[in-house]
Every structure is written in C-alpha cells, then in structure tokens.
Amino acid sequence: MADPHTRKRETTALAEAMSELQQAQGIIVTRNEEEQLPVFSGKIDVVPAWRFLLNHSA
Structure with a gap:
C-alpha cells in the first residue's frame, strides 16, 4: 500500500x-x-500477513 493510488483504491472500496x-x-x-x-x-x-495469520488461525 505504499503506492498512493493503490492505497486510495483499497481503502475506499473497503470503507464503502x-x-x-x-x-x-x-x-x-x-x-x-x-x-x-x-x-x-x-x-x-x-x-x-504474519500477524494476521497468528491472530486468525484455528
């Protein structure tokens, strides 16, 4: 998400x-x-990803 275009696209879509x-x-x-x-x-x-997997694993 370092690219401003990618950041805006992803955050806007998720917020909607x-x-x-x-x-x-x-x-x-x-x-x-x-x-x-x-x-x-x-x-x-x-x-x-590593933190997500640690916190959301079975």
Whole structure:
C-alpha cells in the first residue's frame, strides 16, 4: 500500500463495503505494513500477513 493510488483504491472500496454491510471495522492484509486508518464508517486495520495469520488461525 505504499503506492498512493493503490492505497486510495483499497481503502475506499473497503470503507464503502463496511458502510453498506454496517461494519465498524475492516482489515487489509499486507506484506509488511501496519497501521490503523479512521474512515467515515469506522476504522480499517492494516496488518502484515504474519500477524494476521497468528491472530486468525484455528
């Protein structure tokens, strides 16, 4: 998500889906980036794949 065009495309699409589905939180899985982004419908967590897999494994 270092590319501004990619960042805008991904966050806008997820924020719209969150709004439509009435969800306050979304996740974008990346190779190595990590941050929290406030959006009009809630917040988006940007997490590296390794952390996502550790936190969401069975």
